[in-house]
Amino acid sequence: MSENPTTDVAEQEQTTDASAPTETGQAPQRSSRRELLEREGEVAADFLETLLDIADLDGDIDLDIDGDRAAVAIVDSEEGRVPRRLVGQDGKVLEALQELTRLAVQSATGDRSRLMLDVAGHRAARRAELVEIARSAVSRVKETGESVDLDPMSAFERKVVHDEVLAAGLVSDSSGTEPRRHVVVHPAEDDQTEATSDATPEA
Numbered sequence: 001m002s003e004n005p006t007t008d009v010a011e012q013e014q015t016t017d018a019s020a021p022t023e024t025g026q027a028p029q030r031s032s033r034r035e036l037l038e039r040e041g042e043v044a045a046d047f048l049e050t051l052l053d054i055a056d057l058d059g060d061i062d063l064d065i066d067g068d069r070a071a072v073a074i075v076d077s078e079e080g081r082v083p084r085r086l087v088g089q090d091g092k093v094l095e096a097l098q099e100l101t102r103l104a105v106q107s108a109t110g111d112r113s114r115l116m117l118d119v120a121g122h123r124a125a126r127r128a129e130l131v132e133i134a135r136s137a138v139s140r141v142k143e144t145g146e147s148v149d150l151d152p153m154s155a156f157e158r159k160v161v162h163d164e165v166l167a168a169g170l171v172s173d174s175s176g177t178e179p180r181r182h183v184v185v186h187p188a189e190d191d192q193t194e195a196t197s198d199a200t201p202e203a
Contacts, residue, residue, distance in 0.1 A: 038063075040070040040105050040115050047104040048074060057083055070115040072101065082120040091126070094119050095154065116156070127160050134164035137185045141170060150183045152176070158183050 041063040052059050058080035064071040074082050087094045098117040105113040118124060130153075137148045150161065158174055161183045165172040171186040 033068075034065065036109075036111070037065050037068075037070045039109060040113050041065070041072055043105045043108045044070065044072045044101045044113075044115055044117070047101055048072065057086070059083075059086075066116060068114075070113070071118070072115055073118040074120065076120065084120060086119045087122045091122060091154070094122060123156065126157065130157055130160040131164050134161040134185075135168070137161075137183075138165060138168040138170055141185050141187055145187050147184055147186045149175070150185070152180045152182045161185075 045061040045063055048061055052074070058077050059074045059082040060077040062073040062075050064073075074086065076082055085093065086097060088096075094117065097119070098115075101117055102113040102115060105111075105115060116123070133150065137150060140148050153161065158181070162172050162174075165183075165185050170188050172183050173186070174181055175184050176182055
């Protein structure tokens with residue numbers, strides 16, 4: 001998967017001033033960006049529905065837009081529950097399925113996709129858990145005045161922690177290499193120039 005509040009700067013979407021009005025007073029760039037994300041979701045949904053049909057697996061597809069990316073989820077249907085094996089141990093199958101879905105979208109649209117895929121609420125539950133981990137680390141840093149190293153995490157997980165640490169007014173960066181890359185939370189007074197890049201959204 002791709003990296004960091006992120007190290008993979010190349011994965012950032014290049015945007016322009018979407019608020020600049022046209023002759024009609026509208027903001028077409030913002031509108032076209034949303035349309036692109038909606039298109040990504042539709043392509044992803046078609047791909048995943050076909051995959052579920054081929055594998056004879058239950059599940060419905062939910063589509064949304066989360067910030068600057070399409071959000072697609074396979075959820076339980078009236079016919080039955082989504083097989084948890086689509087998540088896999090530590091979410092590894094989910095990550096692989098997300099990459100396949102992104103490739104399917106890229107093949108159909110010609111644009112690199114950063115869509116986020118969830119299965120059976122796995123990411124949502126993990127996000128809530130990560131928020132608690134981040135808050136605990138923030139408390140420890142504030143109490144001790146020392147940096148705290150967290151356990152290795154995926155790019156998605158690190159992004160959640162970075163966002164929570166930033167909201168608490170502290171500083172964080174990512175350290176190490178995959179699969180041992182992890183978040184380090186620093187006191188607010190630390191020189192932020194020492195933070196190693198991760199200032200852009202993880203993919």
